[in-house]
Amino acid sequence: MAAKASTKETTVAEKLDALYALQKIDSQIDKIRTVRGELPLEVQDLEDEIEGLETRIKNLQEEAKEMDTEVADRKMAMKDADAAILKFKDQQNNVRNNREFESLAKEIEYQELEIKLHDKRMKETKIKITSKKEVLDEAKERLEMRKGDLKVKQDELNEIVGETQKEEEGLIAQSEKAKSLIDSRLIAAYSRLRENAKNGLAVVGVDRDSCGGCFNKIPPQRQLDIDTRRKVIVCEHCGRILVPSEVIEE
Numbered sequence: 001m002a003a004k005a006s007t008k009e010t011t012v013a014e015k016l017d018a019l020y021a022l023q024k025i026d027s028q029i030d031k032i033r034t035v036r037g038e039l040p041l042e043v044q045d046l047e048d049e050i051e052g053l054e055t056r057i058k059n060l061q062e063e064a065k066e067m068d069t070e071v072a073d074r075k076m077a078m079k080d081a082d083a084a085i086l087k088f089k090d091q092q093n094n095v096r097n098n099r100e101f102e103s104l105a106k107e108i109e110y111q112e113l114e115i116k117l118h119d120k121r122m123k124e125t126k127i128k129i130t131s132k133k134e135v136l137d138e139a140k141e142r143l144e145m146r147k148g149d150l151k152v153k154q155d156e157l158n159e160i161v162g163e164t165q166k167e168e169e170g171l172i173a174q175s176e177k178a179k180s181l182i183d184s185r186l187i188a189a190y191s192r193l194r195e196n197a198k199n200g201l202a203v204v205g206v207d208r209d210s211c212g213g214c215f216n217k218i219p220p221q222r223q224l225d226i227d228t229r230r231k232v233i234v235c236e237h238c239g240r241i242l243v244p245s246e247v248i249e250e
Contacts, residue, residue, distance in 0.1 A: 012229055012230055012232065015186060015232065016203075016241075016243050018182050019182060019190060019203045019243075020203050021178055022178040022179060022190070023190075023202060023203040025171055025175045026175055029172065032171070033168075043157055047150065050143065050150060053146065056139055057136065064129060064133060064136065071126060074118040077118050078119065078122075081112075081115045082111075084107070085108050088111070089104075089108065092105070189241075190241070193239060193240060197240070199213075203240065203241045204241070205243050206226060206244060209223065211240060212242075213240040214238035214240070216235065216237040226243070227244045
């Protein structure tokens with residue numbers, strides 16, 4: 001029975017050692033990613049803004065094109081109306097009675113009103129085109145500015161990634177190897193703790209009788225349980241996995 005208990009103690013101790021080793025590796029990865037700071041997010045935000053600006057510019061160009069077409073159509077309609085007026089005036093010279101003359105006069109008046117309406121609408125559309133093109137120029141200017149900002153940020157990020165990528169890839173491989181030595185239940189608990197902890201610490205040591213994560217005091221009896229490493233002990237306050245201080249110092 002004693003031998004069996006000893007095997008159990010060793011197994012738990014090994015799990016705790018493996019968990020803390022994993023924590024050290026992941027903390028190194030965190031440190032590398034911290035150096036990058038907000039750059040990846042800034043690059044993504046700029047890419048999204050550029051995509052939005054390109055879509056807006058395309059829409060503005062299509063709207064301006066539609067308005068140019070409208071102006072051209074109204075010019076053509078005015079020419080057609082002028083031609084119709086000439087035709088009706090010519091027909092007035094060959095009418096047989098006043099009723100026909102008045103009927104043609106109304107057609108002429110209608111065409112003249114159409115010309116005025118087209119002219120008015122055309123002037124309004126031209127004003128809209130001018131305004132639209134101003135907005136379009138501003139969007140293009142902003143797009144070029146944002147593209148310049150993106151290049152600067154991408155160059156900065158690529159430089160940092162270039163300096164740390166090989167080291168990070170090596171650490172990620174070590175992390176995966178370390179995880180393979182720990183049972184899935186503990187890895188799931190460890191991952192949840194890391195996600196919820198601002199500093200990414202899921203496994204911490206006892207420091208001056210306190211939790212190395214939240215710094216709350218640990219009762220003496222609980223410290224003895226931690227030191228024996230017979231079972232996995234978590235902090236009553238923050239839930240982090242606790243290991244003896246000597247493990248941290250190794």
